[in-house]
Amino acid sequence: MSLNRNLVVGLAGFSLVLATCGGDEPATDAAQPSPVSSDAAGDDAAADTAAGIVGLSTISAIEAAAITDAPPADLVVLDVRTPEEFAEGHLEGAVLVDFYDADFADQLAALDPDVPYLLYCRSGNRSGETLGVMEQLGFTSVADVDGGIIAWADAGLSITGG
16 A cells, blocks of 8 residues: 555656646657757857758747748748738738738638748737647648747848838
């Protein structure tokens, strides 16, 4: 009986450790390398990211700029802000799909899930949610710009329109 009690206490403790260490980060596929912030790895991370978008990830504005400077074939730059925000300025060549449209998920589902996407919004909140929707829809190559167009502008990168 003592062995069973110790096993139950041990499993409960292990479960508690897992619950407290899990945080809010989504699970990632262990076979895929985690994206490295260019702040930590310098220009090498941006160069690696520019080689192509693999999996679903969140990347810095500098890494995103490296992608747009040497885009993979069929890259779609996807802006999920409102038309008014888009008119104020957007990334060159961006396609607008308004996050607040009633049929937003249907519009995403109509896109080709097999081409690479560079995804952004104003600050990263809407695009972060969109990344999850795209994952559920079976998209395989999506990079979300951490901090959105605000981070892009703060990095001194070019914005079209406005």
